[in-house]
Structure formats: structure tokens, C-alpha cells
Amino acid sequence: MKPSASTIQQPQRTYSVGGVKLPRPFQIRRLGHFGYNVRDLQACLKFYRDVLGFRISDPIDFRPMIDDVAVKAALGEHSGYFMRHSGDHHSFVLFDKRAMDARRPNNPFPEVLVNQITWQVNSLEEVVDAARYFEDKDVPRLRSGRDTPGSNWHTYGFDPDGHIVEVYYGIEQIGWDGYSKPRSMYDRGFREVPPLPQICEQEEVIAALDKKISPADGYVDRGVDVAKYEVQGILLPRPFVVTAIGPLKLFVGDVEVASRFYRERLGLSVTEERSVEGCRATFLRAGGEHHSIALFDIALRERLGVRADSTTLSFGVRVGSYAQLRAAAAWLTAAGARRVDLPSEISPGLRYSVFFEDPDNHLVELYSEMDQVGWDGRVREPSLLPNRDVQTWPESIEPVGSTFLGEPFFGPML
Template sequence: MSVTYDVGGVRLPRPFRIQKFAHFGFNVDDIDKSGEFYEGALGFARTDMIDLQRVPAIAKGFAPGVDGRLVFTRFSGDHHALIYMHRDAAAFMGGGDEPDLTTNQITWQVGSLREIVEAERYLLDRNVKIVRVGRDMPGGNWHVYFTDPDGHVFELSYGMEQIGWSGHSRPSALHKPWFGVPELPRISETEEIDKAEAAGVDLAAGHRYTGTPGPTVDVDGTLLPRPFSIQALGPVGVFSRVLDQALEFYTDGLGFTVTEEVTVHGLPVYFLRAAHEHHSLVLAPIELRERLGWPDRTTNMYLGVQVGSYRQLRAAITHLLGQGYERVRVPAEMHTGIDYAAHFADPSGHRIQIYYAMEHVGWDGRPRPAELRAKMEEPWPESIESDLVGEPFMGPVR
């Protein structure tokens, strides 16, 4: 009889359940150019920035001249969805054995703090390399970091700090990271904040995003500084040097389900899901990177950014081309489950996949048959017929 675990009263094969793609990190070549792309062109809002050169416990031994800035950005109420740091700083921090491991972290959300604690024990029992366990600051989320068979850093996360209507992040006086496995149960965040306020902490002293100056455009009824708004982050794709091991790790180890397998340039590409979206993780052999003609400086295949509509997707393409960013053509099979998608290169060569909607998988667990999918027309029409839907975004957009 196989072992099962009680997760919130439901018996599961693991002591946790991945709910969704949570956030992501890149190691980049240039912090300022990356900021121009991710914050200026795409519209992620900066919530916090740490200079690791100024953190005594970390900076000791840091090579002089290394850019130690770690930038946190968001598109919704979550404190951060996308972070980036310089690849030299990441290497100093132990960013992986291979120089092309530039995915700083790939993070998945679980449903409770108990799942974080029990996941650490479960992963140790499976001889998975644990990077660290505790609570991150800024962001306030509890975590367990570990590596996949290729050395990509994965994170299970719970309890991300929420940015409210005023746009302020948590003040630095509350940046008290927790190292190690927490004892359960813990006090709630409400009690934490009440105690801080009673101790005289100014709750409005955190960083506040002040918006992007310049012209505005009507985006479905809201005036915004660019002709689209980000609705969701993901999926994420990675190239693997040990594909069979990685596939077993993600499915048997972490609970992902293979939705579909396609062939691109004679090699297999696997689309895996955590919940009801067609895929949240894409996995392919490292040999495909060269066959696609993509740079060998990163094992990242692409990172998805969902915008609000097909109209916004077309506008995003025009906007990014107007900003001078390179559009990368990819085989349509690389975005199976998504009808229209455009790919751009960031200043470090990472691929960003921009799309507006994705297929969902129903109760029977089967994706739409390939012959029933709409085909992407070239050139793209001004409007299309589609029954695809995006993940709901409650807004407001900013």
C-alpha cells in the first residue's frame, strides 16, 4: 500500500500540494538594463531593493565591484512576482554549479505553513538537496528551497506579503528573517502587525511605488502608461541535461502531471501542470536549445507573462518593438495549449513569452485534441474567435 499524507483533511501522495506558479527570479548581466526592460517596458512595479554588498552577513568576502543589488517587482498584490540580481552576485551566493543556470529561483505556492515544514522532511527523505528553510525578507513568505536534478533552484512558498491600496511594502523595521524550520503553530500575521503597531513601528514607512511618468493610453477603460497590463506570471520552461531524471522528479516527486508531449526539431517537449491550466512547467532536453538557435548562456527556455486580452497582446508586441527589443520566432509547438504568443529576448538573452490566455483541463484530465485547436494565423488578424480564458485578475490594474 502506497504512503499517503493528510493535507488539510485530504489524503495525498505528498505532504503538500502545489497550487500554482508563484514567483520567479533571473540572474542577469546588467541590473539597470534589466530594470528598463522588466519595469520600464513590461510594467512590473518595484517593491523593494536590497544591496547585498551592504548586508554584513552576506557581503563579507564579496568581490569588490560586484553589483549586489537584488530587485523585487510585482504586478499584483503579492509583494513580488519577479526578482532579478546580477549573475556575478548569484555565483558568489552559490547560484549553481553550471554557469548557464541563470534561473535564480522557480517558486510554487502551497496552501499552508504546515505544508512547508512537512515538505522539508519529505524532500530530505528523498535525498533532495535542501538549500535553506525559513522565512524570507522582504516579502515575508515562508519557504523551503531545494534543487532539481539539473541544479535549478526550486522553492515551495507560503504566506507572501500583500501590498494594499496605498502601495506600501512592509517597513524595514519588520524585516526579520527566520532561519531554519519554524515550530508550529505560529502566531498569525494579524497578531504580528498588531504587536508591531503597539511597539510604535510606522506601518507606512515601507517602499511605495510611485508609478511611471509619461503619456497614458486607454487600456480597456483604464489609463495606463503602456497599452497592456500584466495579469499573471508563468508558465516557465527549462532545458534539462538529465531529462528522464527531471521528469520523474517533477511528477513522482513534486506531483506535476504531464498534460501533453510534443516533438520540436525531433526532440520531446513535455508540458506539465500543477492545477487546471494546460501547463505551468515546460521541460525539454538541453539539445533543443542549440536546435532552436537560442543562447547557450542560460537553461531557461522561457518565462510566460500573461496580458489582459488578445488586443493587449498585439499592442504589447508593437510597444516592445518600438522600444527596440528583439522579437524571437519560435515553432508553434513551443506554446502548445496557447493559441497566440509572442517571444522577446530580454537584455541578458532570456526569452519572455507574452500571451493572453491558455487552455484549461477539466475533470477528466484530458487536454483538447490537437485537431480541435485553433491555428495561429499569419499575419495576425485584428480580432479572433476563441474560447480560451486567462487566469482571473481581480485588479485593479495599475
């Protein structure tokens, strides 16, 4: 009997990504940046800037983009902030929720308070190809192009729960002087998929200098804190330094559907699946870290007693060492942040971590090391890890194989 066309297994299409065959035309390298739409912008700015240590790269004024006169009148000059912990223009973003609601008045996902989950790829070509790939795979696409501030090339789409996911390349780098790109250099923004090739950023800088544009015309956050804490040989305004962002933990309506999207459409790998308080959870990674994003059944939200009208459980922040983690926990407590104790099953791969609540009632998870997953995809058995005393947090701990592995922090300390 001759098989029908519908029963024949069709070969999966492959794409050449830098000469490597992949099932999609891009390869995500890491979680690049993330942001919230918040109710109290200034309180959240104080928490993330003054308490956690992120620096403002650029403020943004959304009023020219809003038609509602009442909302425009209520907003201040700065209705959003791009923030950084390193040389990347932004790793964290805060936008005023009123501005975002006014720009998208019929938002079908009102509990999605994340304004972007952004994944870095290694070339502009991958960003352009991602736009076509999203269309081919019926991934709802918001837009493509190049925004300023930040100057990163991007394609935005939506995951099944309405979270905005961005595939990007080429974010602006802020150097030793702390200045961001001057607004007079915002002439190369794109609101559509750009034609290829494009000039490199160095040519843009040379052209700006030829026009007598001064780099010092950009924005700089000079800070007001006194550097009085010695952090492993460097004087800083707080006794720790943020060295990475992520993992991100989300509540979703259907873990299987959401996991399939992040696996098949974005190319993340499943590290492990488990049950937390009787609810399904999946942990996925972009690189070698145990997980870059975790997906939890939304039924878990009520059981944990966390913010009831948001799909975000927590946003991860890595600090420079275990000693810094202990100091950071004490620092946030002294600053009045509320510590929240959650089941350890929520954070596999993180040896020691602690949750604190921000002014908008979202959780920040602080940690200093994460298990790494090798070429075979195998996860370290918990029995192979030293016992951890999560109640007393000893002054020093024994090293494990992943203690000094993972992406190193290239600085600068802010």
C-alpha cells in the first residue's frame, strides 16, 4: 500500500546560521534585557537605582506618543528609564504603566506587566531572518527595526500568554565616561525590517564626529551615592555589585503550550521539569546556565501568595560572589525591602538565593552562582551538591563545580 502524502514524514527545514545548520534562522545566546510597566515609577526607580545599583542610561518621554490629554498631563517629563548594570546600554527597563496603557488601550493581556523579554543573537542577519521566520510560523509580530535609545536592531513578537519577546543584536555600548549616545545621533532608527547590509556602528560614530557632534551631549547618570564600601578591593556605594540579570520566572496559562513556543520557536532547551506545590513547572536555558526562564502553571500564583494580577513571579539578579550575596541580603533588609520566603523547588540550579519585594510588589531574586549544563544536557543530581543551610547562611561555603563557571562579568563596577 502506497502511503498518502499526509502520512509521509516531511524533512524539517534547516537554515544556515553562520555556516551551522539549525532548525531556525537564528540562535539565541542569552537573556539580554527585561522590563516592567509599573504603577509607581519613582518608587521603583529609587529601588532599582539607589538600592540595587542599576544606573540610568537614558530617560524617555512618552507624552508625544500619547493622544489621551489627561494621561499626558499626569505624566512627568520622564515616563520611563533605560537602566544598565554594565556596558550594555540597558539590561533593565522601567516604564510608567499609565503611559503604556494609553499607548495600548485595548490590551488583551492586562496581567502582563512585562514590557519586554529580550534575547540576544549574534548578527543583524539573524534579526532580519527572525522577522520572516515569525511570519512563516504564525508568531504574532509586533514590529521590527531599530529603536533609540539603545540602537539595537530587533524583531518583536508575542508568546502565547501575551508577553512581548524581542530578538535583538547590536545594542549600544556605554564606555568609561558613562555617556550614552547623543540624541542628535538618533537619525538611523528604523521602523521596519531593514535592508541588508547596513553600515557598522563605528562608521556612524565617525560620521557624527565629522558633524561636530560631541559624545558629551549624551545622557550620563553621575549618581549621588558616596562610595564607602570595599567590594573585593573596589570602593562602591553599596556592598555588592550586580553582574548579570536573569533568570526570569513567569506564570503561564498552559505550561506545555508556552514551553513548546520557547523550545520550537525561540530554540531554548529544557533543563528540567518538576512539580511545585502540585503545579507543573518547566525550566529552560539559552546557553550553559541551568535556566534563563522558568514557566509555572498560573494556579501556583495564588498558592504562593504573590502579586495576584501579574504574570511575573520574579526577576533574577546575580551578584559578584557569595559574600556579596550575604551583604546584599542585609543591605536590602536595612533599606526596608520585604524578604519573601518561597519553596526551594522554585529555584533549582541556584545554590543560595533570596527573594525581596520591589515597590510594585514584584519579586527580585538575588543569587551568586548557578549550575551549568554541559554538552550532554545532563543536570547535576541534588545529592551531588553539598548540604546548604538556608536558614543561617554560613559565612563561607565549600566550592562546587559551577561556583566559578558561567559568563564572566566584564565590568565596569557601577
